[in-house]
Amino acid sequence: MKKEKNRWRMTRFSPPQVLSIGFLILTLIGAILLMLPISKHPGVKLTFLDALFEATSAVCVTGLVVTDTATTFTAFGESVLMILIQVGGLGFMTLGILVAMLLGKKIGLSERLLAQNALNQFNLSGIVKLVKIVVIGTLIFEGIGALLLAVVWGQEMSWGKALYYGIFHSISSFNNAGFDLMGNYSSMTAYVGNLPINLILSCLYILGGLGFTVIMDVVQKRNYRKWSLNTKTVIWVTLILNVTASLLIFLLEYSNPSTIDSFSLKDKIISSYFHGTVPRTAGFNTLDLTQLNSDSILLTMGLMFIGGASGSTAGGVKVTTFFLLILVVWTFVKQREDITFLKRRIPQDLVFRALAISLMGIVLVFTATFLLDITEKGIPLMNLAFEAVSAFGTVGLSLGVTPELSAIGKIIIMVLMFIGRLGPITIALALTKELQKNKIRYPEEKILIG
Template sequence: MLNYSKKKFRLNPPQVMAIGFLVIILIGAVLLWLPISYVDVGRLTFIDALFMATSATCVTGLSVINTGAHLSTFGEIVLILLVQIGGLGFMTMSTLIALVLRRRISFQERLILQEAMNHDSTEGIVRLIRKVLIYALYIELAGALLFAIRWSFEMPIGQAIYFGIFHSISIFNNAGFDLFGGLPNRLGSLMHYVEDPYINIVSMLLIILGGIGFIVISDLLTYPKNKKLTLHSKVVLTASAALILVGTLVIFVFEYSNSLTLQPLSTIGKTLSAMLQSVSSRSAGVNTVEIASMRQATQFFIVIMMFIGAAPGSSGGGIKVTTFVILVGAVYAMIRGREEIVLFHRRISKDRIYKAITFTLLSFILIVLSTMILSITENFHFLGILFEVTSAYATAGMSVGLTSQLSGFGKVFIIILMFVGRLGPVTLAYTMSPLPKKETYRYPEGKITIG
């Protein structure tokens, strides 16, 4: 834990988060850069090692190497540890160490944890962190066991257990890294299991649990006892279900006759693949069909899904489903002539609406500018660049094949995007701005014509 005793060196919570992630990324990059981390490919450049460390810590999943073929066991363990630390948050891991050592969690550290978990207050934050660690452990263990049982039929039991642990952590934390590229006659990600209901269902459950956030999971576990769900949980669950359903239908219809994706599959295979792509597109980066072979309309739809992202307090990125719901609610309220946004009979405060608009606009501007810049420096078509930029910023990890072809400048640019996307542009802006001062006066109201 950082020492905050000297006031002149005191950092605010967003600054601690930014510095903490930077330190973890740099340590990971150095470890991945070591010769012990690779097999049969020689030593990669430090930029490639930094790219992989950033992608893992920011739980993105974009890769400039074939993870299963190019990393040694040591390198794979380093990568998945970075995913675990990045998914749960380095402050959560620091809190775990403090709890094990029976060290008191200071108020400043509770503020940082509040920021990291997107929680409303510091009240009960340590108790929430304990739950987060327990939930994550049980879910990842269950996923590892289910995967290991299935893969024990096609590989040695030791390898099946190792693969189960690696992919359970990777998929639950919405990272999307896989080791199948290192096996003979295997395609990357879960493409070998495109029509396997078992692998598809287990993967989707892990992605959904990792994407709805620990606050919602805690609510769901206590629901049988208190029969109540918070407004946050209701919004996240409803919006997530709606987005999964809409995404499945759109991908199924758009790709139904595409001979390179869904057309050769059975009806069950088409449905499973469309659903997995829908679930995965908002953050996880797992795929069972080739994304680059999808129609442009489908790819653009996935860009929209990645932009929306997962839930607050999860390892997913994007503008978050709650932000999307508030924006939709604002449009609906305006059309109906209402002055307030009401969700589940609860009024949404104006500061939440302003924050949603700010976050969305900043994210949109950042993606547009980044796409324009990379369109100049990278020799790739526009939609592919937009796809890769959105995937990096939203930490979604899906790719149409551009990542491995990036120039040195392009790799550094994507590294920055992944870092900004993991922290969020608003949080990052707070790290560089002074504390806001409350104004003691108000300007007279003015009117501007809209529309």
């Protein structure tokens, strides 16, 4: 163990730094592969910046695209995107540990530390077992989703194509990526009233957004009382957000002639449910986002910023962070000393972490929107803000801005996607020295607040 620790120190790279560098290398490799002639249809021109953008979006499981996937890339290019989405969703360290186990190599402390950071776990115990469950569980969920989608699409296309579409969209959906092969940037608008497609895709991205820590806890401890506080919080907050958002979209868009006004009641319910759940953080859309009411757009931005669960394939500040901030406000209003939920006290360091993540997210989105407003003249500010939130939340929804971005605008969005995928805290730790406890405590003095 001591030898392993010394070897880790000799690398001079902390786990957050290794994860950041690993994702960067993976993105560059993906961009190079997408630039190959075999990846593009004949006559299609793709700059390296655009290829880098597509690779970044795939690795960061976002779904924002500067070029139409179906008409730009061949089956080989689409397969590259599929692999990047899979590796980006699982995390390259997860796959690295899996390969090492298959080769019979010992998983050392350094690899376990990396996996712990990648999977956002509190401790090292059981980390290798969790990696196995994540990989096997992912293959099972994606396999079931692919077969179900193939059965549905098999009614309108050849079985070979239907199976290929099923595999691609199942991987894209479970990893909350939002890439599609429908063409012309249409996403899933052709299936707005298709109940099987809507249910299959939504089940996949909701499960992916919950994360295997939660799924494993539910499966292993079938009694609700035995679930961890994290599992209970994630499930309840996710359920409340999904139901509330779906109901609000239904009410806000009910009489909008450009969206669901002319739909049957069944289609109105299906489309409202899909759009209410998809912003956290899948990236598919069955409604034309550019035709939504402004209040629906603001609601969508809020959902994208919140995102899914920690340790999942979803982005955003995470539902637990959002809920913890609500608890902080409630505790202050009630003038209580401890922050509690379900008869459990929340540690103070988690409160600081939640506040840091939220504030950093707000600052990043505001700064990016400000810069985009300078570089992208002629595009409405609301559309740019929507794009920035979508990139930070690794959602992939867009109001048609992405293909129109300038070179600088694309770089800004790429940086946001990268930070959003790894998390602001991970990036901050990667850029700073290892945490050291202060040996000196200074005198306390108050400042005016509020």
